[in-house]
Amino acid sequence: MNDPHIWWYVSRASAIVAWSLLTATVLWGVLLSTRVLRAADDPAWLKDLHRYLSGTAIAMTLVHVGSLLLDPYLRDQAGFGIVAVLVPFASEFKPLPVALGIVALYLMGAVGLSSLAMRWIPRRAWKGLHLLSYAVVALVAFHAAFAGSDTGMWWYIMVSTALIVVSTLAVVVRQLVGSVAAQRRRSAARARSVGSARHGAGRLRMVVADRVPLADGVVGLRLVPEHGGPVPVWSPGSHVTLHLPGGLERQYSLCGDPADRRSLDIAVQLAEPSRGGSRFIHASLHTGDVIEVWLPRNHFELEPATDYLFIAGGIGITALTSMIASLPASRRWSLVYLGRSRRSMPFAAELEARYPGRATVYAADERGGRYPAAAEAAVCGAQVYCCGPARLMDDVAAAVPPERLHLERFVPVDRASAVVARPLDVEMPGVGSFRVPADRSILDVLEDAGAPVTGSCRTGVCGTCELRVLGGAPLHLDSVADDADKDAAGVMYPCVSRAVSPQLLLDL
Ligand code: FES
Incomplete structure (x- = not known):
C-alpha cells in the first residue's frame, strides 16, 4: 500500500475487469434472449449467471471510480474530484471520453435497478431500459479507447479489440434474430388477419391423421396438411377453428408443443347437450377424413414471466398443455388440474408422470370437496393462467388482480344484458x-x-x-x-x- 501507484493499478485492473464482465453479461443476455441456450435451458442458473456478471460489472465499475478518486496523481495533478467523475464534462482531463464513461455508469445503474425492480414495472418499460445495455457497451468502448492511460500498449489493444469485436457480434446477432422474429410475427399476424377477414382465405385443408380416445367423452385428433409440409406457426394458447358440415364452426385449443410443426393436435369433448359440432366430430369424423381449418389464432398469449400458476378445469387443460410444453425445463411454474374424475380428465396421468411435484391433479371423486384454487392463486404472486368452467374462472377472476390474471373463456360472460x-x-x-x-x-x-x-x-x-x-x-x-x-x-x-x-x- 506504500506504492504511490497502487490506486492507478487498481483503477486499470478494475476498468479492464469491469469492461470484460460487461461484455460477458451482454453476450450472455443475447444468448438468453435469442434462445440459443434453449436446448440446455435452465433459467434459474442461466439467469443467475447473467445477474451475477451484471452485478459484478457494476461493482467493479464502482471500484474503478473509487480508485480514480484515490489516485494521488489524478487528484493532485489532474484535479480529479468527485464532481469530475460524476458530472459529464466537468473533467478537464479528456473531457469527452470521461463524460461518455460517466453516462455509461448512469445507464448501467438504470439497467441494474430496472432488473431489480422487474416485478413491479411494466415488462415493456423493463425491456426498453434493458436495451440500453447495448448503448452502455458502445459508450464504454469509446471511453476505454480514449480515456485510458494504457491505450497505446499492445496488450491493451489486443484486449480492447477482442472485447469490441465480441460485443459488436453480440449486438449484430441480437438485431438479426430480432428482425427475423419480427418478420415472422408480422407474417403470422398478416396470415391471421387474412384468415379472419376474408371468408375462405386463410383456411387449410387438413387430414385427420390420427384419432385417439383421451378420456371419457374426449377424443384427440391429429391434423396434418392435406398436401404435406409443416403446419402453420402457432404460439402457446392458440386455437383453431374447424369448419364442419352444415356451416358449423367450432374452436378448439391446440395441445402439445408449438415447436413441433408436424401436426396440429386438438382434444374435443362431447358437449352435453351438443349444438352439433362435438357430436359430429365424435360420431362422424374419422382417420383419413379431410376438413377445413382456419389458421391458428391466439387470444390467450403466454406472457414472459418468472413464475406461473396454471389452473385448468376439465377440458380447459388443452390450452395450458401448450404453454407448459413451451416453457424451458426449469422455469418456475405449477399446475392445478381439477376435474370430476380422472377418467374424464385428458392428459392427467401424462402430466403427473412428466411433471412430478409441479402438476397437481385433483379429481373430486377421489378427494371430495373443492380444491381452493382461487385462494392459492390469490396469494401465489405468480402470473395466473386459467381455463375451465365459468364458475372456476369467475372464482379465480374475483381473487386475482387483473395484472396477474389471464383467462380463456369458452362460454361467454353475459355482459350485454347490463347494457341498453x-x-x-x-x-x-x-x-x-x-x-x-x-x-x-x-x-x-x-x-x-x-x-x-x-x-x-x-x-x-x-x-x-x-x-x-x-x-x-x-x-x-x-x-x-x-x-x-x-x-x-x-x-x-x-x-x-x-x-x-x-x-x-x-x-x-
Ligand atoms: S364471432 Fe365474434 S368473437 Fe367469435
Missing part, C-alpha cells in the same frame, strides 16, 4: 356507411352489406370477427380478452360489442 343497446353508425373505408339498429349486431349489418368480415361463434368468445377501430369509442361486450388490452391494440369484436360513441370507424 342503442342504434349506431358504422363506417368502413372502401365499403360504406351503415346504420346499425339496436336489435342487430354490427357484424350482421356489415355482412349484409357485403363487407369482407366474418364471424364464427357470434357470442364473443372466439375472436374470429376482430376488426380494427380507427375512430370512435367501442363498448366491449365480448369475453375474448381484457378490455384494456383490446383498447391498447385498437380492436373490437363486432358480433356482440357496440359503441359508447354514436359512430365507429372500423377497418379489417
